Amino acid sequence: MSVEKCTKSIDLSHHLSELSKARITSPLKGLQKYFSQPGILALAGGLPSPAYFPVSDVSANVLVPESFALAPTESSTSFSWLWKLFSSHNSTKENTQGITIPKYSAIDGDINLASSLQYGAAVAEGQLQIYLKHFISEVYRPAFEDWTVLINTGNTDGWARAVATLCNPGEGVLCEEWTYPSAMASMLPANIKPVPVAMDGLGMKSDALENLLSQWDPVSRQMSRPHVMYIVPVGQNPSGSTMSVARKKEIYDVCVKYDVIIVEDDPYYFLQLGTYVFKDDRSPGVTSSGRQSADESRQYVSTLTPSFLNFDHEGRVIRLDTFSKTVAPGSRLGWFTCNPLFAERLERHGETTTQAPCGFGQAVIAKILMHWTYDGYIRWLRGLRTEYQQRRDFFIDCLAEEFHLQAVPAIAGVWQGCTVYRASSKVKKSPSTTEKYPGRNRTMFSFVPPVAGMFVWMKLHLDQHPSFTPGDEDTLETKLWTKLAENGVLFGPGWMFAANAMSKDSVSTDAGHFRVSFSNAEFPDLKKAVTIYGRVIREFFEEENL
DSSP states (O other): OOGGGOBOOOOOGGGOOHHHHHOOOOTTGGGHHHHTSTTOOOOSSOOOOGGGOSOSEEEEEEEOTTSSOSSOOSOOOHHHHHHHHHHHHHHOOOOEEEEEEESSOSSTTSOOHHHHTSOOOSSOOHHHHHHHHHHHHHHTOOSBTTOEEEEESOHHHHHHHHHHHHOOTTOEEEEESBOOHHHHHHHGGGTOEEEEEOEETTEEOHHHHHHHHHTOOHHHHTSOOOOEEEEOOSSOTTTOOOOOHHHHHHHHHHHHHTTOEEEEEOTTTTOBOOOOOOGGGOOOOOOOOSOOOHHHHHHHHHHSOOOGGGGOSSSOEEEEEESTTTTOGGGOOEEEEEOHHHHHHHHHHHHTTTOSOOHHHHHHHHHHHHHHHHHHHHHHHHHHHHHHHHHHHHHHHHHHHHEEEEEEEOOSGGGTTSEEEEEEEOOOOOTTHHHHOTTTTOOOEEEOOOSBSSEEEEEEOGGGSTTOOTTOHHHHHHHHHHHHHHTTOOOEEGGGGBTTTTSTTOOOSSOOEEEEEOSSSOHHHHHHHHHHHHHHHHHHTTOOOO
16 A cells, blocks of 8 residues: 555544553653753653663674575485584584674764663664664555554563553453464453454454354353454464465454454564475575665565555554564564554553563664664575575475375365375385284374464374274373373473463363474474374374384
């Protein structure tokens, strides 16, 4: 949507919670606006003197934006992955450039520790604020005119603030039927309950959302119709699905119709990995090691699925972004993009709780971004995508080596519309195999290669277990998970990702899943984990390891 067509956000103040309405400007923080006034003699606040900050400067060697290739440069085999891993660790020196943040800056407005480490407002420092606004306007291109930015300490903090700002006790929040557990755990103590919406291969289903809201009965549900949605549309956690543009527009239109605020939690936005291709069908990519140009940046951004902000003409989207997946989670730095009314209320919340994020983290990340520039950061993000794509590909390659994978279309459920891979034992062929091991073709688990994010979501086919009886899913999932842990492999147990898993009235209807991360372990450890998984799950299903 062009700038000329943008309009200001509509009045959505009726969505504010009673707690949010009651928040006033912190008396001391209310003085903050005067502190930057030229020539002011600020004797009002209890600000320590920067002269007594024990850090004179902070220096770091920062990787150059071109540190990672833009595409895999060789066909992937188990041997080549290991050779590449060890050779790079032993012989390749990281290409870095030095940055320094002084206590006092020679140029007014430059990043400095005297300012960054001081008490401050619950908004980003000047240069970081400017950078983020430029980044959002180039990448997300909000469709309403008066959007603004507010920093937080990461998306978990962002969601906690958002739900407290929008929801009263006893209300519900719309969410995917499988979702991020910490988001649910943060609201349950406030008696705010999840309202799961059915999913398919693109994430939340728009027709299921429409049916749920149109048929809502506040008496039988014992709560008013939900007016807030929590959604992870890219690299959905845990399923790994990514919502199409058409689906997002359908979801948005339903939310406009029923006056729902969308909280878009998007930590994996820049880990859009594309479709998995088996290694025998893979071809080496062409990579570039030069500096990123503005045209290349625009071309890359155009390949990313748009944010809900891109067609939010009313200002009803609160987008959550974070540096946790693109720089470092320990930086504890993220930001909201939303309308000014919500931003002001979220700021009031922040200034009496977390206040501003850590000054060290803000200063270092801001300095890195200034050093890289916008185009440099985009180049960094492109390289990260390739790195995580290779990790995903290697992990699934390992599964393909360990198990027999059969591709079948999914016609229902959370993978509807996707190609599902069913895993069974890979056994050596012999004339007597069929008679001796009649269960060798039993499907033990299935999965869909994720198109974004850091996880593979596995469905366990527990109904194929010899001792299975309906209702045993939870017990069998826990039993297999425990056996894996005892053998040195830790997967995420699937039950905790059910939207209502922690609710008192929770009823499990689709147990038997694992969430497996490929983002952190080294390649030999990923290979070892899959080998152990293969042995343990075959034993669990009482199959011989031939």
